[in-house]
Amino acid sequence: MSATDYKFEGWGAFGPDSVEGNFKKFEYEPKTFQETDVDIQIMYCGVCGSDLHTASSGWGAADYPQVVGHELVGKAVRVGSKVTHIKVGDICGVGAQCDSCNDCHECNKQKENRCPQMVGTYGGKFKKGEAEGQKSYGGYANYNRSPGHFVVKIPEGLDPAMAAPMLCGGVTVYNPLVTNGAGPGVDVGVVGIGGLGHFALLFAKALGANVTAISHSERKKEDALKLGASNFIATHSGGDEDFKPHARSLDLIICTTNDPEMPLGGYLSLLRPDGRMVIVGAPEKNLPVLSPFQLIGGNVSLGGSMIGSPSLISEMLELAAKQKIHPWIQKRKLDEVNEVIPKMNKGDVRYRYVLVNEENGGQL
Secondary structure, three states: OOOOOHHHEEEOOHHHHHHHHHOOEEOOOOOOHHHHHHEEEEEEEEHHHHHHHHHHOOOOOOOOOOOOOOOEEEEEEEEEOOOOOOOOOOEEEEEEEEEEEOOOOOOOHOHHHHHOOOOOOOEEOOHHHHHHEEOOOOHHHHHHEHHHHEEOEEEEEEEEHHHHHOOHHHHHHHHHHHHOOOOOOOOOEEOOHHHHHHHHHHHHOOOEEEEEEEEOOOHHHHHHHHHHHOOEEEEEOHHHHHHHHHHOOOOEEEEEOOOOOOOHHHHHEEEEEEEEEEEOOOOOOOOOOOOOOHHHHHEEEEEEEOOHHHHHHHHHHHHHHOOOOOOEEEEEEHHHHHHHHHHHHOOOOOOOOEEHHHHOOOOO
């Protein structure tokens, strides 16, 4: 397929009100094609919370128009001559990152997601080569063009629609789980039973950890147990009385909530000495004030983690294929994006929307 056989068209956010159901379809020019690039005919794209934060300018003023979506999967239709791991016809995908410097300390350790020159799959600006200064466009579209280094092959036996939301949502929790030793004999807590949290439960269980779900009420307890949790903690008011019965019961906590009013001190009290809490949810406001004695007294640590490298994404996908991990997804037609986004914004999803491009072979 030549460069002139198809056009890039997608649903764009043109202002903060886009999340109210005002995405608009338009045609745009992708980055200049280089021999290190891959063009993907998009079949599926997961709807990530990051899409809403970006489209609404919640994380800062967006450079409109934005074609969001960084959990995209489809068929490779054009592959540069310098790309060796993907061939035309392969089912492949791109997560939240589409480029890096490929030469810094982190990139050389296959930790490209930590590169200071990271380029997001949408809303970023390429920083090198012929595409320097050009804008990146995401997956609410018919095609995507990305540097091949960040295009991963979807393993056989893994449903491409289920693989899509793993490319950001899945690896966002998989990374801190494996980095912090989640496995047999390790007690892992997951705060928040939503898009990210449900992935954390699935992957923590798959890695062999003992899993505790933590939520503000019992409303999602049944779901949490089905997703792999053995224990459930309801925090209710967020007061000390909710946490004391479970004090020092966990080795690792993955915090996926976006609630800026989270009972941070209470969560830390659940950790055993040397325990660690890792924040992967990203509230639009500052976190609650924390006394240093809440860290010092318990001998615990608080940190963060962001997405994962291409090699880690491939590792995660292989585990998902091998263990037949099935995220809870709801498929909707791509052209229904203006119905899906307001629902997602209200939290009306269990637990990840996946937009389906039927014209490109996606199946509802």
